[in-house]
Amino acid sequence: MSELNKKIDQVVTVLAHTARDYAPASFANSLGAEDMVLTDLIVKHQLDIGIFSLDTGRLPQETYDLMQVLSTRYKVPLNIYFPDAARVEDYVAQQGANAFYDSIEARKLCCQIRKVEPLRRALSGKRAWITGMRREQAVTRGALQVSEYDAGNGLQKFNPLLDWSDAEVWEYIRANNVPYNKLHDRSYPSLGCAPCTRAVAVGEDLRAGRWWWEHPLHKECGLHVGKNFEIVQVQPA
Numbered sequence: 001m002s003e004l005n006k007k008i009d010q011v012v013t014v015l016a017h018t019a020r021d022y023a024p025a026s027f028a029n030s031l032g033a034e035d036m037v038l039t040d041l042i043v044k045h046q047l048d049i050g051i052f053s054l055d056t057g058r059l060p061q062e063t064y065d066l067m068q069v070l071s072t073r074y075k076v077p078l079n080i081y082f083p084d085a086a087r088v089e090d091y092v093a094q095q096g097a098n099a100f101y102d103s104i105e106a107r108k109l110c111c112q113i114r115k116v117e118p119l120r121r122a123l124s125g126k127r128a129w130i131t132g133m134r135r136e137q138a139v140t141r142g143a144l145q146v147s148e149y150d151a152g153n154g155l156q157k158f159n160p161l162l163d164w165s166d167a168e169v170w171e172y173i174r175a176n177n178v179p180y181n182k183l184h185d186r187s188y189p190s191l192g193c194a195p196c197t198r199a200v201a202v203g204e205d206l207r208a209g210r211w212w213w214e215h216p217l218h219k220e221c222g223l224h225v226g227k228n229f230e231i232v233q234v235q236p237a
Helices: 004-023 033-042 063-074 085-095 104-123 168-175 182-186
Strands: 025-028 050-056 078-081 128-129 147-150 154-157
Touching: 004 033, 004 128, 004 154, 004 168, 025 033, 033 063, 033 168, 063 182, 085 104, 085 168, 104 168, 128 168
Parallel strands: 025 050, 025 128, 050 078, 128 154
Antiparallel strands: 147 154
């Protein structure tokens, strides 16, 4: 058995364990390459795991295109969660549409409104959630575990692809004809909101195109809260 096949079996074991022992569980699909691998495995093995995505209102067109392809190809519901419209309106009115470029605090507040709060709604009533995070992606993810308790959201969190390499992700995609975000073909290894994501140069870090104006230690949006991300308190409108 090849090394990749062993890793695939390990991922399926983690997913099956999550579906069996932590129901109801949900998979947070950001529509990047890793998440499409997990989508393919969840559907292929008919695992009882819900799949959702966060629509921040600022996603690239290619991400919306993939949402449609996913629904057509896999015939499973992709539940979409949106930010609270009133809070987005307040943020834009008070700070400006692109205030996230001005300071880390403004950027984190934008992420909080557009991503963190919708995530909490998506995870409400769940016992576990699944992500496509890998240690190789960023310095902020080196201490992650395959299974860990997410105190911020009050449930178990699973990262089945944690030890996969970028090459292994793409080997699986090509071998199984998995649909993927076409921005990857244009040197976008890590995907997020359109104004906060750019292509990377050869040899750059995988997440160099995410919030490229910030220090690498700050490059998390708050979905995966760690010691380097301080949640910005959002007052009700």
